[in-house]
Amino acid sequence: MAQINFGGTVEEVVTREEFPLEKAREVLANETIAVIGYGVQGPGQGLNMRDNGFNVIVGQRKGKTYDKAIADGWVPGETLFEIEEALEKGTIICFLLSDAAQIELWPTVKKYLTAGKSLYFSHGFGVTYNDQTGIVPPADVDVFLVAPKGSGTSLRRLFVEGKGLNSSFAVFQNATGEARTKCIAMGIGVGSGYLFETDFYREVTSDLTGERGTLMGAIQGIFAAQYEVLRENGHSPSEAFNETVEELTQSLMPLVAENGMDWMYANCSTTAQRGALDWWKPFKEATKPVFQQLYNSVKSGEQANISITRNSQPDYREKLEVELAELRDSEMWQAGAAVRSLRPERN
Numbered sequence: 001m002a003q004i005n006f007g008g009t010v011e012e013v014v015t016r017e018e019f020p021l022e023k024a025r026e027v028l029a030n031e032t033i034a035v036i037g038y039g040v041q042g043p044g045q046g047l048n049m050r051d052n053g054f055n056v057i058v059g060q061r062k063g064k065t066y067d068k069a070i071a072d073g074w075v076p077g078e079t080l081f082e083i084e085e086a087l088e089k090g091t092i093i094c095f096l097l098s099d100a101a102q103i104e105l106w107p108t109v110k111k112y113l114t115a116g117k118s119l120y121f122s123h124g125f126g127v128t129y130n131d132q133t134g135i136v137p138p139a140d141v142d143v144f145l146v147a148p149k150g151s152g153t154s155l156r157r158l159f160v161e162g163k164g165l166n167s168s169f170a171v172f173q174n175a176t177g178e179a180r181t182k183c184i185a186m187g188i189g190v191g192s193g194y195l196f197e198t199d200f201y202r203e204v205t206s207d208l209t210g211e212r213g214t215l216m217g218a219i220q221g222i223f224a225a226q227y228e229v230l231r232e233n234g235h236s237p238s239e240a241f242n243e244t245v246e247e248l249t250q251s252l253m254p255l256v257a258e259n260g261m262d263w264m265y266a267n268c269s270t271t272a273q274r275g276a277l278d279w280w281k282p283f284k285e286a287t288k289p290v291f292q293q294l295y296n297s298v299k300s301g302e303q304a305n306i307s308i309t310r311n312s313q314p315d316y317r318e319k320l321e322v323e324l325a326e327l328r329d330s331e332m333w334q335a336g337a338a339v340r341s342l343r344p345e346r347n
């Protein structure tokens, strides 16, 4: 594995150079990879593996999503099956249902996990919180995860563009002695740019924190707070939206992605730099207690419990949609829709 210095701590990562696609294909040559669930990660990982030359089938219950799989080129009876049939045929079972739905399907999945098969996750959730999920794999199967660090939509888009998201990987159970090699081969197969090693507990606790924090929850919170202050002080919606979101996503974050925060700062005025350097610390002080509270809630299993309870309700999708609509219909994101429609490349 390549030794990389991450800001003073040396970590090992697996790159495509040392574990090329050819090697991944060899390792998994005799496997039938069954992608169970075709929501967000299912299509991203399934299509990337198919395009990478792996033997992939999809197991999805009938309905809109099954039809989407057909539209994506999966063929009923050949590469697309009802879930149980795919579970039977698969030798590597990719359990890509939502974390809450995995609980309901677990007794069925378990039935088909015969000795020597592999159980693959993209999250440490089910196994780590097994006191709440009941997911305890049989001892004679390999259990591992590859967790792409981003949406399945981006996983697919970046793959098509010849790029790659990074993913973490972890082995929970090595029954055959080959679990780690198979896991890395899967990571390369799904289109990861590089892979860093973790364990199931650290994957789920960091992931739940990240998505509730800066990646999704905190960012919306901080946007909403600044937008409101600007509006309450007489600024127009377009001005407030541009100074809160549009400039960040269109101009400044791409610079951060390219070369880091200091480089983005250095490409702004010295006036902006002075202010940003003065203000980031008060923002950090104000929010750190909330992040600590969030981490404690993840660590205690409370966040898993909320997620399971709420996302197991029969109408959870409709309820999520109501809350998403609330965001979409807010003045800030309506202003956002108008701003997006004015981007020259949209015309």
Ligand SMILES: NC(=O)c1ccc[n+]([C@@H]2O[C@H](COP(=O)([O-])OP(=O)(O)OC[C@H]3O[C@@H](n4cnc5c(N)ncnc54)[C@H](O)[C@@H]3O)[C@@H](O)[C@H]2O)c1
Pocket: 037, 038, 039, 040, 041, 042, 060, 061, 065, 095, 096, 097, 098, 099, 101, 104, 105, 122, 123, 125, 147, 148, 149, 150, 151, 152, 153
């Ligand atoms: N969404 C992402 O981009 C993302 C990123 C990294 C990791 N993950 C992890 O990947 C896994 C899959 O997540 P997802 O967001 O792709 O899932 P999802 O919520 O999109 O659901 C996937 C599939 O589950 C099926 N499903 C739901 N309930 C079912 C039931 N009761 N019986 C049978 N099928 C059912 C749906 O039809 C859908 O095809 C999860 O462990 C998640 O934490 C997701």
Ligand SMILES: CC(C)(O)[C@@H](O)C(=O)O
Pocket: 148, 149, 150, 151, 152, 207, 211, 215
């Ligand atoms: C894409 C995310 C947020 O990284 C993932 O963790 C998820 O749960 O969807």
Ligand SMILES: [Mg+2]
Pocket: 207, 208, 211
């Ligand atoms: Mg997540």
Ligand SMILES: [Mg+2]
Pocket: 148, 149, 150, 207, 210, 211
């Ligand atoms: Mg994540």
